[in-house]
Amino acid sequence: MWWRHLVAGGGAGAVSRTCTAPLDRLKVLMQVHASRSNNMCIVGGFTQMIREGGARSLWRGNGINVIKIAPESAIKFMAYEQIKRLVGSDQETLRIHERLVAGSLAGAIAQSSIYPMEVLKTRMALRKTGQYSGMLDCARKILAREGMAAFYKGYVPNMLGIIPYAGIDLAVYETLKNAWLQRYAVNSADPGVFVLLACGTMSSTCGQLASYPLALVRTRMQAQASIEGAPEVTMSSLFKQILRTEGAFGLYRGLAPNFMKVIPAVSISYVVYENLKITLGVQSR
Structure with missing residues (x-):
């Protein structure tokens, strides 16, 4: 049974991320480069990407994103289904707090499993044309220049963000679906x-x-680590710096393309997941 959830989750993640890759890259650029002095808009961001690397650059970093999201989605959905069986009561339909616990644990397990690829995805999305020849070249250069710890930059805010995000996302989704x-x-x-x-x-x-400010801080920590001579930043110091220089709005830079991306991405992911489950003969609980 578990391998069917793995296949369904992996296929759902790969399809959804490829469809929305340009918006994902724009979100990362706005999270890292947008500020009060550099007020990057959606149209301006797309124009900048195309001018710098052509239309293909809109999908820059999508290879590592698909490689990352397929196992991440597969592990998340598989863990969610298995944890539901462990935390669930004897009743057939789980209560919302049981789904919340299952979703949070599943999200934490999935993110911990693939986090170095999350760092690679950010670096590949932010790279200039010709900076890296590919994913392996990017990984080698990070390892040589910054050490193994660089692959876990932003891990703490990522975990603090992914636990409520995955818990709320999965719990609300299944609760709404079952209610309907x-x-x-x-x-x-x-x-x-x-x-x-x-x-x-x-x-x-x-x-x-619920989780966007933590995701933004994670991305900035991942990006800042690549700048030679840049001071070491902590999660709390980065929060304070953003609030001081950009205000509370700075914690939501890139939210517009993120919603433009995440809504179809997650929706496509769930539709593909549910249909693959039906194809593979999996019954929901």
Whole structure:
């Protein structure tokens, strides 16, 4: 049974991230480079990327993103299904706090498993044309110049953010889906694509709003580590610096392209996941 969740989750992640890769790269650029003095907008960001590296640069870093997101989604969905069985009560339908615990633990396990690839994804998305010949070259240069610890820059804010994000996202999604099924489709386990899209959109929005500042701090810590001579920054000092120089709004830089990206990405991911589960003969609980 577990391998079916693994396949369904991996396929869902790869499809969703490839469809939304340009918005993901724009989000990273705005998180790192946008400020009060450099007010990067969505159109300006896309123009800058195309001018610097052509249309193909919009998908820069997507290779490592797919390599990262496939196992991440696979591990997250598989862990979620297995943890639900461990924390669940005897009743057939789990309560929302049980889903919240299962989702949080699944998100933490998945992110811990692939975190070095998260750092590589950020570096590849921010690289200039010709800076790295590929993923392996990027990894070798990081290891040679910064050591193994560089692959875990931003790990703490990432974990603090991913636990509420994954917990809220998965719990809200399944709660909304099951509520719709119980009310409108008593004799069916398939709510349909549009209901899945709506549930995925609402759940991802709730999760993102709760965790976005921590995700931004994580990305800046990952990016700053690549600057030679840059001072070592901690999570708390970076929070204070952003609030002092950019205000509270600075903690939400890149939120617009992030929502433009994450809503279709997560929605596509859930639709693909649910349909692959049906294809593979997996029943939801």
